[in-house]
Every structure is written in structure tokens, then in C-alpha cells.
Amino acid sequence: MNNGFGKKIRNFIFDNTVPLMFVLICAVCIPLSGFSFSYLLNEIVTRMGRNIFLILCLLIPIMAGMGLNFGMTLGAMAGEIALILVSDWQIWGIPGVVLAMILSIPISVLLGYFCGKILNMAKGREMITSYIISFFMNGIYQLIVLYMMGPIIPIKHSSIKLPRGYGIRNTVSLLNMRQCLDNLLAVRIGGVKIPVLTFMIIGVLCLFIIWFRKTKLGQDMRAVGQDMNVARDAGIQVERTRIISMIMSTVLAGFGMVIYLQNMGNIATYSSHSQIGMFCIAALLVGGASVDKASIGNVFLGVILFHTMFIVAPKAGAQITGDSMIGEYFRVFVSYGVITVSLIMYETKKRKNKSLVGQQLAQAQKEEAKAHE
């Protein structure tokens, strides 16, 4: 029995290498950074409210077997465009946030549909394709924001326009809607501010995802995700289902971006979206998700671990090396590192399962030889 228990532990470690690694890193860095517990808690709670919605949008394409959706950047762009328009129209506070979300829907649907169509042509290479699509769309986004906003899409307010008369400034201030969701119904417990409304919205989304898995569409997505051919033979419209999953993910990413930016209080027009996909995916992977499997639990654990590291690493780095830039370097390095490690481990596991069949054959042969003797 002892042997079985040891094996279980080994399997547990093997299956959860990435989260365990991060628990270790955090355990080392937290004391080194010297931050107080309440400061850390405060920061983590803020970042949870800011990021979780965005990361949850990744779950749906994973369910549909389309891997990690680097194309969520498209949704983020939709959210940004919506927020730029809303802030130009001077609609602030909660109404502004709600209007921005509504405005982002048609843009997200369009982009999601486009992305889904292309990914249907690139089955089996969804991740790299969506990654490249997001670069391509970044170009279109810049064209719209830099050249079309002003002459074609009317922008009245000079505070967000570039001095030359068209195009949007590098940063658009959202001061008047800053943390309006977070502050409404906010509760302070022992010095930690809890943005109850934001958490409620996240809770609703979680419930939606759980409920969605039980719907016909959710069931179809899971079927398509595991075996497209079998699903098609059973009469499920595979391509359509995949496109729907992409659209849903993009729309949710748009909402997530609005929530993220209202918390930040300003839009970095040309860079807010550019790394959001990568950071969200890294956070999800840190939570123990893989290319073909992710749960809500992975999202929460991932956000907590990943952002704890984000908060403490620069300070800890500065303590050790005396250079605070090392922390910033560390963030980016770790994000890419985590994604790479997860992808490698996903492949290793697949290979390992494959070689298992061979081992079984060899074993059966040995037993046969014994039986003959």
C-alpha cells in the first residue's frame, strides 16, 4: 500500500509541476520582499477583480478543443475601441462601463467570427494561428485608432485626440470611471478592500460557465473538442460549433477588458491589449491548466499564484541584486517560460501515453513466454 501511496504522490507532483513550482517561488520571495501580509492581500484581491473575468474567457475555446486562445487579444481590442468611444461621448461611471460592454459586443462578434473561420481552416494549429491573427489584427486596430478615428469615426474631444487633429493619444484617461464597479458595494475587511460588485459579476460568469457545460451547445463543444470526426459523424455541426465558441470567447474577452481598464483607470491605447493574451494564458497555465483541460479552479489558483509572484518578484529581486529592473525582466521571462514549459509537458504526456502501449505489448509477451515454460 505504501508503494501505491508513493506512486500517488509522484503522479500528483508530475501532474501539478507548474503550480507547485510557483508555490515554491512565492514561498521564497514573499519573506524576501518584506511586504506586509495585509498589503499583499489587498494587492492580490485587486488583481483578482481586475483579471479573473479576462482569464475565464479562455475556458470556452479549451472546452471546444481549440487550445489556448491567443486570439482573445481581439476581444481586448474591441473593448478598447468601445471604451475610447464611450469616453469621447463623456458617458462616465457605471452607465459608461455598461455602454462600453454593449458597444464591444458587435465588434467582438465580428472579430470572433473572422477568427473562428480562419481557425477552421487551420485545424490542429489553432494556437499559433490565433497568435498570428492577433498580430495582424493589431495592425488593423492601429489603422482604425491612428488614422480613422477623427476623419471617419467622429472624435470630438481634443483631450483624447492627438495634437495633429486625428488619431488617438497614447493614453486615454478613464479617471471618471476609474474603479466605479469596484467601489460600488465595496467592503473593507481589516484594511482589505473587497470589490464585491466585480466579484459578483465574476461569480455570475462562473455560474454561467458551469451551467453552459450542461447545455446542448456545451455538450457539443466538449464532443467537438475531444474528437471532431466522431462529433461530425453524429451530426454535430463541427465548424459552426467551433466558430460559436470563438465568438463567445471574444465577446467575454471584450467585457473582461472593459472591467480590467476601469480598474486601471486609463487606456494605454497602443499597448494595453498587446500582452494581455500572453499574461492571461500564463496565469491560467500557472493554475495547473493544460492545452486541452482547464477549470474555474485553475483560473483562481493561477491568478493568485501568478500575481503574487508579480507583486513580490521585483521587490525580492531588488533585495537580492539591488536592481529593481530585474523584477520586470523576471515577469516577462517567467510568463513566456511558463507557456513554453506547459506546451512541452503537454507533448511529453502525449508521448508517454503512446509508449505505454509498447510497454504493455512487451509485458504481455513476457507473460506468455513464462506461461509456456
Next chain:
Amino acid sequence: MIMGTSSTPLLEMRNIKKDFFGNQVLTDINFTLGEGEVLGLCGENGAGKSTLMKILFGMDVIRETGGFEGEILLEGKPVSFSTPLEALSAGIGMVHQEFSLIPGFTATENILLNREPKKRNIVSEVFGDRLNTLDYNEMTGRAEAAIDKMGFQIDKGMLISEMPVGHKQFTEIARELSKENLKLLILDEPTAVLTEKEAEALLNSIRSMSEKGIAVIFITHRLQEILSVCDRVIVMRDGFVVSDVPAKETDVSQISRKMVGRSIDSTANSEVRDLSSAKTVMSIRNLWVDMPGETVRNVSLDIKEGEILGIGGLAGQGKLGIPNGIMGLYDAGGEVTLDGVSIPLNSPRKCLDASLAFVSEDRRGVGLLLDETLEWNVAFPAMQVQNKFLKNYLGGLIKWRDERAIHEVTDRYISELAIKCTGSKQKARELSGGNQQKVCLAKAFALEPKFLFVSEPTRGIDIGAKKLVLDALKKFNRESGVTVVMISSELEELRQICDRIAIVSGGRIAGILPAAEASEEFGMLMISMVK
């Protein structure tokens, strides 16, 4: 025509004909099937069983290759299914050889895949039916009913990925049975993956389906099963129905004779040599190969110098696994020695260095560089492996291709093998299948190996080309003294050129016979250990 349900057969196929690009695979197939009747369908690979079922089932591949001739009548009415889904809704169910199950779903979810009972809710009222939630209680009930109907208990809550392979098969059958309008069930080699006990249970459930009025077409290589459960047996060979008799009036040896057929000595090798005294050039001991669909188990085999050894057997029994495993293309284990020197497995390069060559059955995937010229195709492996066709400069530091030598050798093979092409600079993709196959052979010949594996060299090529390919192999063997191991599903062509033929069944060698032996002997070996 006499009206009335009792006299109208459930299914009637009339004068079914099908060709794949001029290659006739089905000729004038006629048969009828009554309600609740169990029909056994047998025949060698390539006899046309699967094509016939694909036609009945309306599979895409039939339409894409130009449709078929003839008529299908279901309950007296002509039908023509353009997709499998239409066949399904007309009450025809099919259990395929490959599993069509979602691994991460439970048996229940798979049984009711895309036919789940649903509950309406507010969201679905707005956004459409696909947002209805699944009714899990109803699902369990229906799955249970289907499993009861089948008469073999499987755990309906178990994930497919955790099931023993036999239970997966039963899950598929339960899925078909859960369709209420099921009238005809096609079982394509369902017992291939079952243990003896499970196979017995399956036969019982076929009997109980038949009692409930469901007709069954049962395709299998296990003839004993056909005799014990079927009302009627149809034997197909080369696209013809060669026998259609009640099961009571036939027996295993008669069926197997009909399956391999042909008058016995007409095509056999006229110069079978007895090389049992020659030295053993390759010795294979306890070889296993994990090639999907062609698993090899515990194969030991001695190959004599200078002989042509045939390896035959039914598809999926492991004959292709042997060369692919030895050449290192699939995960393998065991011992292989060539001339007393051990050959490391799982390392293609080492095999080539040991002067082994392999003409793969997958000529488009493994065999050819489709977008390169014939010259490149013929010379490339020899250049890579043996540094042939290279001119050395600066003491071998710089190697240039010897275009002239390449051209010469390619031209020689083009004329020797009668490769139809516009010249040695033509692209391999532009050649017909038969000529591509000849290029593959030329490529292997150019390596001048000591030992050659040839896998399915005549698959998909016409009779004229077949003869040329076989003759070229024989000539190569006789003139250069190369030992050849040829793997083929066509027994007759093995008998034409081989000295001995080993039959693989259930992943093992079922027996080795001289090629002059009667074909029914081989037929019996083929089905002896079918798994």
C-alpha cells in the same frame, strides 16, 4: 410485385456496380434481406464488402468518387442516401471497425451523442434550442433501456477512455440500439476486439435483436461465428457475390474455399525453390510492434538467403507491422539479426546502414518526394545513406552531386521498369499510381541492398502494372541475389513470385507454407488466430 409487408423484403440491393476511376470493385451485386434476418457477409480484403456497406450507408467517399450504379430498395421503396445521417434517419445503423466514440464522455453520453433529451429554459427561449440544458435523468433512462435491449451489461457511467476495449464495442452497439426506428444494423467486424466470452455475448445479443425484428448484416472473418448466428451467408470475392446460401447448408471449409477461390494451380509460382538448406540471413526473435491497427505480437521468423518470402494475412492482423517495426518506423521490441549482426530497433538509419531497404506501403507519405524529379527520387536515399552519386573535392570536404551518374541510373531504371513518364526530370506527383510504385522500387534498387522489404507493392495499381512490378522484383532477386520479403494482402500475387509464404493472423505467424500449397490451406491459416 406482390404487395403486403410479409413478402416485401426489408432491404433489396439490385445490380449494384461501383468502380473507382475505372477500377471495377463491385459487379452486379444482388441480394435481399428480410425483417429480423441475420446475414453473414464474408470475403478477403478487397473483396468489396466495405465498399458495398459504404454504398448502403451513403458515405461521402462513394459520392466523391463518382457514385454507383444500381438500385437500393428499403421496404420496397427505392432510396438513395447522400449522407450517413440520412441512412441513420431511415433506420439503418452501422457499427464501424474503428471506434466512433468520444473518449472523455461516459457510456451514457456516447450512446445518446447528439440525440440527448433536453429541457427548455429561459435562456434557450431567447437564444435558441442549443442552449437547452441536458436532461440527465432521461438520458440515464434511455441509455439503460438500450443496454437492456442489447442484453450485455456495461457500466453506463464509465468514461470510454477507462473502458476495456470490448465494452467500447458494446457501447457503440447500444448507441445504435437506442435509436427507436432502427430496422437494420450493420456490424463491421465487431468481434475483432472482443474476448471469447464477450464475442459469445455479442452473438446472443444479435440473436435477441433478430427476435425483435431488427435485421443484421454481420461482417466478420471468424467464420464459426457466422455459422452459429446467421440465417444466410454471402461470400464475396473480387467484387462479385460468389455464393449466397443458407447457413445450414454450408461449413467453414466451404466458405474459406469460396473466399480465396480461383482454380488452384493456374497462377502459382512455376519455379518454387526449396531453400531450406540455405543459410539464414535474417533471424527475427520475439518481435513486437506497436503499429496502430497492425499490432505484431511475439513473432519469430527465419529468412533464408536469396529467397523471396511472402507475408500474407487479412488486413489489421499485423503483417504490415513486421517490416515497419524492423525498419524503425514504429515502436518495436525484440531481437533482429542480419548475417549474425544484431540490428538495433527504432532506428531507421541503422537499418539503412546495415544494407536493408524498405519499399513502404505508404508511397505518397513515406515513399516519394512528390514535388521532386524522378532523378531526385531515385538517387536521394542512395546519396544520403551511401554517399553514392557524389563527387568528392578537397578530400571529401566538399561534395557535389554527380548529376550525370544520377541521370544515367534513372534512365536505366525508367527503361528497365518501363516507367511511363516524359523523362527523368518529370515530377513524381505527375505519375500514375503504378508508375509511382515503380519509382519506389527503382529507389530501393538504387540502394543495392542485401535485403529488401516490399510492402503492398501492387496496392491500387492495374493488372498490367502489377505484372511488371512483380516481374521486376523477381528479376532483381534472381540477378542480384537479394533476399526479398514481400508483404501483400493478395494471396494470389504472393503465390506468383514467392518461394515460401508466412501467414500472419492475430499479430502472430500462423504458419509458413511453400507457395505451391493449395490456396485453401492459406485461407484456413488466415482465419486461424484472428483477433
